[in-house]
Amino acid sequence: MSCVLLRYTLITMAKQQIEEFICNGREGDECHAQCHACGANVEFDPETQSLNCEFCGATKKVEAIRSQELDIMKLFAVESGNNWANDAHVFECEGCGAREVLDKSEMSSSCAFCGKTAVVNTQHIPGIRPNAIVPFRLNKEAALKCLCTWSKKKFYAPGKFKKMKLRDEELQGVYTPAFSFDTFTRSFYRGRIGQYYWVTVRINGKMVSQRRTRWMNISGGFNANFNEVLIHATEDISKKDSNKLAPFDTGNSVQYEKNFLRGFAANHYKKDGKQCWAEARTYIEQRLRQMILRRYTHDVVDFFQAQTAYEDIKFKYVLLPVYVGHHHYKKKNYNFFVNGANGKTVGRYPKSVPKILATIGIGLLAVGGIITGIGFALGLF
Secondary structure (H helix, E strand, O other): OHHHHHHHHHHHHHHHHHOOEOOOOOOOOOOOOEEOOOOOEEEEEOOOOEEEEOOOOOEEEOOOOEOOOEEOHHHHOOOOOOOOOOOEEEEEEOOOOOEEEEEOOOOOOOOOOOOOOOEEEOOOOOOOOOOEEOOOOOOHHHHHHHHHHHHHOOOOOOHHHHOOOOOHHHEEEEEEEEEEEEEEEEEEEEEEEEEEEEEEEEEOOEEEEEEEEEEEEEEEEEEEEEEEEEEEOOOOOOHHHHHHHOOOOHHHOEEOOHHHHOOOEEEOOOOOHHHHHHHHHHHHHHHHHHHHHOOOOOOEEEEEEEEEEEEEEEEEEEEEEEEEEEEEEOOEEEEEEEEOOOOOEEEOOOOOHHHHHHHHHHHHHHHHHHHHHHHHHOOOO
């Protein structure tokens, strides 16, 4: 009877353990990427927003708390203890130089950007820890469907490329770093703008129209709010491609929680927060110029100057979800990216020379037909 009771107790304990994971996400706690019950790996599931055990099927919801902006002074006075050293480590690809941040319990087998397997551990992660994250919403299967739809729309891509089937290792989920900024601005400006008008004058006995400019001095004050000015902090994905993947809805980001990274990597930033704030200010000043000049009817700007004071500056260091794919075609590597939240896709693809030549030929035939038609109409043929 005691053996039966002991067996029952062990089964009950196992069931309780299946419902729990050793990692609770609190700072300073030891964190493992294994299920407490069976020891198998656990991964974050974008569809359920939960940690899933790939062996016993146990799940645990990852708590999502709305992220908060931090005062800009915390960015300028980085504390040495506010880093990822206790959570993760950096791997740097010897092939393309991409740097990925992985959980302490994870190892990188290949680079998401070029597929090289030679990846070196750099041991440390300088800089601050993220305080916000936009979790993946699409799983890998959904991302592959987005890539398939994208490739089929590329008319000039070779047929074989459009029918490509990626292997699992050729598509990886990577969190890419960015800084978002909020601020209130007060600007005082002055400038000189002009509006064109036309007059008719007599020149050498002929009446001709001339364009002239009516100039006007402008000055005044202008206040504006800027929210979620997003600056990407990586160079592994070009600024052009990053903009095409937008929006990332950073306004609804949640507090950084390392459990969101289970099964994913994180790309380490190459532009720090100070550099990104300088880039954000350049963007804001350009937008202010546009917003102010839009208040006036004008055709040309002679000069424009504005002095801007920034108040209540807040920032978030946020990780953005991107599936990074690479495909080798005729000894060349082509990268493509899928927004892990909304499925937007962008990338590079090979061009089919026969298709390009055929298009040029059709265009030349069309132009020739038009010229011939005009010639017959004018009686030239």
